[in-house]
Amino acid sequence: xxxxxxxxxxxxxxxxxxxxxxxxxxxxxxxxxxxxxxxxxxxxxxxxxxxxxxxxxxxxxxxxxxxxxxxxxxxxxxxxxxxxxxxxxxxxxxxxxxxxxxxxxxxxxxxxxxxxxxxxxxxxxxxxxxxxxxxxxxxxxxxxxxxxxxxxxxxxxxxxxxxxxxxxxxxxxxxxxxxxxxxxxxxxxxxxxxxxxxxxxxxxxxxxxxxxxxxxxxxxxxxxxxxxxxxxxxxxxxxxxxxxxxxxxxxxxxxxx
Amino acid sequence: xxxxxxxxxxxxxxxxxxxxxxxxxxxxxxxxxxxxxxxxxxxxxxxxxxxxxxxxxxxxxxxxxxxxxxxxxxxxxxxxxxxxxxxxxxxxxxxxxxxxxxxxxxxxxxxxxxxxxxxxxxxxxxxxxxxxxxxxxxxxxxxxxxxxxxxxxxxxxxxxxxxxxxxxxxxxxxxxxxxxxxxxxxxxxxxxxxxxxxxxxxxxxxxxxxxxxxxxxxxxxxxxxxxxxxxxxxxxxxxxxxxxxxxxxxxxxxxxxxxxxxxxxxxxxxx
Numbered sequence: 001x002x003x004x005x006x007x008x009x010x011x012x013x014x015x016x017x018x019x020x021x022x023x024x025x026x027x028x029x030x031x032x033x034x035x036x037x038x039x040x041x042x043x044x045x046x047x048x049x050x051x052x053x054x055x056x057x058x059x060x061x062x063x064x065x066x067x068x069x070x071x072x073x074x075x076x077x078x079x080x081x082x083x084x085x086x087x088x089x090x091x092x093x094x095x096x097x098x099x100x101x102x103x104x105x106x107x108x109x110x111x112x113x114x115x116x117x118x119x120x121x122x123x124x125x126x127x128x129x130x131x132x133x134x135x136x137x138x139x140x141x142x143x144x145x146x147x148x149x150x151x152x153x154x155x156x157x158x159x160x161x162x163x164x165x166x167x168x169x170x171x172x173x174x175x176x177x178x179x180x181x182x183x184x185x186x187x188x189x190x191x192x193x194x195x196x197x198x199x200x201x202x203x204x205x206x207x208x209x210x211x212x213x214x215x216x217x218x219x220x221x222x223x224x225x226x227x228x229x230x231x232x233x234x235x236x237x238x239x240x241x242x243x244x245x246x247x248x249x250x251x252x253x254x255x256x257x
Numbered sequence: 258x259x260x261x262x263x264x265x266x267x268x269x270x271x272x273x274x275x276x277x278x279x280x281x282x283x284x285x286x287x288x289x290x291x292x293x294x295x296x297x298x299x300x301x302x303x304x305x306x307x308x309x310x311x312x313x314x315x316x317x318x319x320x321x322x323x324x325x326x327x328x329x330x331x332x333x334x335x336x337x338x339x340x341x342x343x344x345x346x347x348x349x350x351x352x353x354x355x356x357x358x359x360x361x362x363x364x365x366x367x368x369x370x371x372x373x374x375x376x377x378x379x380x381x382x383x384x385x386x387x388x389x390x391x392x393x394x395x396x397x398x399x400x401x402x403x404x405x406x407x408x409x410x411x412x413x414x415x416x417x418x419x420x421x422x423x424x425x426x427x428x429x430x431x432x433x434x435x436x437x438x439x440x441x442x443x444x445x446x447x448x449x450x451x452x453x454x455x456x457x458x459x460x461x462x463x464x465x466x467x468x469x470x471x472x473x474x475x476x477x478x479x480x481x482x483x484x485x486x487x488x489x490x491x492x493x494x495x496x497x498x499x500x501x502x503x504x505x506x507x508x509x510x511x512x513x514x515x516x517x518x519x520x521x522x523x524x525x526x527x528x
Contacts, residue, residue: 014526024439036436076368079525092368100363105298106291117287120369122280172368 003090003169003201005052005075011083012070012225013041044070045081045225052218057202059212059233061240062222068205071222072172075203090201091120093168099159104148108139108158111147115162129165137161164191171195174205189215209237284374285381292382307386308393311338311345318458330460332401332489338394339488340457340481342387347423347477348448350383354427355434355441362528372521373514376427384420398488406491415483418499422476422506428513432520435527456481476502 015038022028022036045067052058060068074081076092101114112133116126134140137157139150147155173192192215196202206212212219212233219236221229229236297304318341319334330336357375364370398405434440455477456464464472472478479502483494 023437025437025443026439028437073366073368073525078366078368080522100367101288101291103291103295106294110291110294114287114291117283118364118367118370120280123283123287 003088004054005170005201005203006087007048007050007071007075007084008086009084010045010048010071010074010081010086011043012045012067012074012079013043013082016040016042043225045074046083048222048225048227049084050218050220050227050230052201052203054201055196055199056218057196057204057216059216059219059237060203060205060222061207061209061212061219061237062228065224066222067225068222069174072174072203072205075170076172088170090169091167092170092172093119093163093166098163099155102147102155102159105146107144107146108134108150109143112158112162115159116165119162119166121166133158133161133165136164160188160191168195169200171200171202172205173202209241213237281371281374284371285378288374288378289381289385292378293385304389308390311341311390314341322458328459328463332403335394335397335401335403336460336485336489337458338397339485340455342390342394343419343481343484344452344455344457344477345390346383346387347419348452349386350380350423351426351430351448352441352444353383354379354423355430355444357427357431358435358524359431359438359528365524365528372524373428373517376431376517377424380420380423380427384416387416394488403489404491405488408487408491408493411483411494412487415480415487415494415499418503418506419480421510422480422502425506425510425513428510428517432513432517435520435524451475451477473498476506 018039020031022031028036048067048071050058060071062068073079075086075088077088099115101118102111103114106114109130112130113123113126116129116133117123121129134143137154137160139154139158139161142150142154150158171192192202192204196215202216204212204216216233218231219229219233219240220227221236221240229239296307315334315338318337322328322330322337323333354376357379358365358372361375364375365372395405430440430444454472455475456472461472461478461482479495479498483499486492486494
């Protein structure tokens with residue numbers, strides 16, 4: 001393992017359309033095609049540069065809409081930046097959108113194959129980790145039961161167990177720790193620590209500065225698509241907490257969320 | 258494995274590795290199997306249900322066109338069935354393929370998920386339904402004492418040409434549907450009209466000569482003629498129009514696929 005992430009002056013904009021933009025062919029025929037071209041651009045990310053050395057863990061924080069999820073998505077290769085470039089070596093995994101492709105009518109076994117393959121594993125790789133996935137999820141007795149008899153917690157455990165077996169070299173984690181009970185959260189954190197120990201490069205998006213300060217070496221504070229602060233996790237989180245509470249007290253001058 | 262994501266539209270599919278192709282094969286197999294299981298899981302009658310639609314149509318149309326408005330086509334029921342099955346694959350596959358992008362939001366947002374497989378999966382799933390119904394058609398053919406000849410060897414070729422034609426339309430339709438969400442309604446109307454303007458219910462030789470040129474612009478016209486030549490008349494299909502349809506479909510597939518890829522970077526934003 002030796003995965004590296006280099007993000008070089010990346011910008012990502014979303015097109016803003018006229019409110020009268022035709023959404024159906026019928027409207028396009030009635031009102032014409034004028035509204036089809038975007039009227040403006042909204043920069044969700046602008047001039048963002050940082051790099052993550054292999055095996056390091058970086059925390060990303062910021063208010064809602066600061067561009068955290070957009071950044072993670074771009075690093076995962078979903079969509080292209082409009083400016084700059086991103087270089088990622090290694091297999092990319094994600095602890096976000098867990099359980100894609102799960103269907104209540106299919107059995108645990110069938111769902112594990114579907115979700116595993118959707119997440120980038122070959123069928124053979126799923127077969128190889130199959131027993132281990134169910135062991136990790138503690139659901140051995142439910143392998144051939146349809147997913148609809150699983151509780152929500154059991155479904156989440158299964159989804160997390162699959163994600164934990166993808167053995168990525170770059171891992172993106174987005175708010176996954178916000179869901180689930182305390183036991184589940186602890187299990188997640190333990191697994192993340194093991195990923196770290198194995199040399200996995202990790203990006204963690206969280207609203208909890210304490211978690212980032214504890215787990216990450218470096219941290220990035222994003223606001224309105226730009227990097228406000230980037231450096232040692234302890235320093236950045238300290239500044240984040242200080243200025244956020246300051247902003248809160250003075251009416252939101254710096255980082256109004 | 259290094260990936261460089263730049264502002265210009267790079268495409269990891271320009272130089273797919275063998276490993277990547279094997280992965281796509283796994284993906285197709287798994288997701289087509291998922292569609293099959295979901296369709297047939299809930300009832301033992303699952304397969305019968307999927308046959309019920311063409312069989313019910315078969316019953317009604319053969320009553321109408323042998324008894325009420327007799328068309329005087331020998332073995333009309335079998336004749337109709339050979340046209341109805343490819344048409345059912347065509348219309349059912351396209352209607353579902355139109356939603357292939359819009360209906361799979363969570364897969365589109367998945368890192369590294371090859372979006373281009375989604376239209377393929379719907380067309381393949383409907384091909385499997387078609388292939389599962391084929392033995393029933395063969396049973397009808399044998400029951401009508403029609404002898405099958407070696408020309409049946411050309412059947413896979415006709416199926417492949419129809420598959421390419423459908424796939425080219427699927428890429429275009431699914432992409433347009435992302436921007437204009439009423440594409441499917443329009444498609445439904447066009448397919449209904451197309452059903453009557455394609456010789457499914459009647460024989461292409463009954464079409465007056467002056468309309469032949471217009472009719473021959475319809476790829477499904479040639480495909481259904483080819484199915485009938487092979488299965489009913491035991492002769493080789495007319496290879497000239499068939500290869501023209503194949504060439505045109507292939508060109509359309511390249512265009513459709515290009516259009517799909519150029520629009521695909523916007524899919525995440527649009528959904």
